[in-house]
Amino acid sequence: MSIKKKKQKQTNKKISRANMRLNTIKMLHNNCRGGIYQSSKVQRFQVPDDKVDWSIDYPEYNPPDYTSSVVVGKPWADLDIDDPSFKPKWNQIDGKINRHCHNGIYKFDDNNRPINPAGRTGIRGRGLLGRWGPNHAADPIVTRWKRDIAGNITINNESKKQILQFIGIKRKDTGEWAIPGGMVDAGEVISLTLKREFMEEALNSIGKTPEQLSIITDSINKLFSNGEEIYKGYVDDPRNTDNSWMETCAMNFHDDDGSLVGSIPLEAGDDASNVRWIDIEQNLNLYANHINFIQLTVEKKKAHW
Ligand code: BGC
Numbered sequence: 451m452s453i454k455k456k457k458q459k460q461t462n463k464k465i466s467r468a469n470m471r472l473n474t475i476k477m478l479h480n481n482c483r484g485g486i487y488q489s490s491k492v493q494r495f496q497v498p499d500d501k502v503d504w505s506i507d508y509p510e511y512n513p514p515d516y517t518s519s520v521v522v523g524k525p526w527a528d529l530d531i532d533d534p535s536f537k538p539k540w541n542q543i544d545g546k547i548n549r550h551c552h553n554g555i556y557k558f559d560d561n562n563r564p565i566n567p568a569g570r571t572g573i574r575g576r577g578l579l580g581r582w583g584p585n586h587a588a589d590p591i592v593t594r595w596k597r598d599i600a601g602n603i604t605i606n607n608e609s610k611k612q613i614l615q616f617i618g619i620k621r622k623d624t625g626e627w628a629i630p631g632g633m634v635d636a637g638e639v640i641s642l643t644l645k646r647e648f649m650e651e652a653l654n655s656i657g658k659t660p661e662q663l664s665i666i667t668d669s670i671n672k673l674f675s676n677g678e679e680i681y682k683g684y685v686d687d688p689r690n691t692d693n694s695w696m697e698t699c700a701m702n703f704h705d706d707d708g709s710l711v712g713s714i715p716l717e718a719g720d721d722a723s724n725v726r727w728i729d730i731e732q733n734l735n736l737y738a739n740h741i742n743f744i745q746l747t748v749e750k751k752k753a754h755w
Pocket residue numbers: 587588589628629630631632633685686687696697698738
């Protein structure tokens with residue numbers, strides 16, 4: 451990457467971090483612009499920064515229309531927008547599906563497709579996402595203080611602040627480290643998604659016997675009974691398109707004395723190929739804009755950054 455591009459990326463990251471605090475979509479999405487769309491050969495139409503906003507006239511804009519065959523006909527996905535039996539209730543809870551956007555009311559294009567509230571992405575259709583409009587995820591940020599062998603909390607030499615650690619997983623799809631979150635299933639309450647995804651990806655609950663599971667469930671229930679909301683809204687996810695996008699609710703579950711999660715053996719499962727405690731600092735490279743959620747957690751905990 452050129453120095454100019456790198457600088458631009460850093461500036462954009464700063465802008466999006468500042469705007470994240472406002473829970474309005476003023477973030478300039480980056481991960482879903484330019485390049486080849488994930489797991490495809492489809493090139494996104496290149497959208498410059500000053501043309502992301504839909505309110506800016508852009509007559510040359512001519513993005514390809516792409517919905518992956520992985521999505522078509524799946525029980526967890528919507529039907530084609532033109533299918534006569536597809537009768538969604540937009541901007542609200544539609545039966546078991548949440549079509550409500552955390553950031554406000556979304557609009558529609560001339561083909562009655564929902565429009566990405568954060569702006570142009572250079573690709574139309576659903577790409578790899580199942581739902582037209584918002585696709586809801588939940589992200590559990592499980593944290594503890596870093597400690598030395600003697601059990602004392604570790605302080606960073608420069609900031610003189612305590613170092614926070616979180617449980618991160620390595621995603622199988624992109625190979626990037628991430629918060630062990632996942633999609634909210636139809637009809638599922640977010641509190642359940644948070645716990646289920648954490649247990650599947652960071653503890654490999656699917657591969658455990660009922661006896662093994664009952665041992666860890668007690669600590670997990672205690673830990674997850676006390677969470678703090680960190681962020682709710684649009685995610686700058688690489689799969690986003692002009693008509694489908696990711697949103698999340700990120701919650702922090704902090705184990706202050708390390709007694710609850712310390713005893714739980716981490717084991718990657720489901721969509722994760724690896725799992726570990728990660729020391730938090732500002733240069734971490736994480737999936738989508740997960741680093742923003744981690745930063746908000748650090749600020750709440752007044753930890754080292
Ligand atoms: C991930 C979440 C993430 C969301 C939006 C989901 O696939 O599991 O961790 O926040 O996508 O990027």
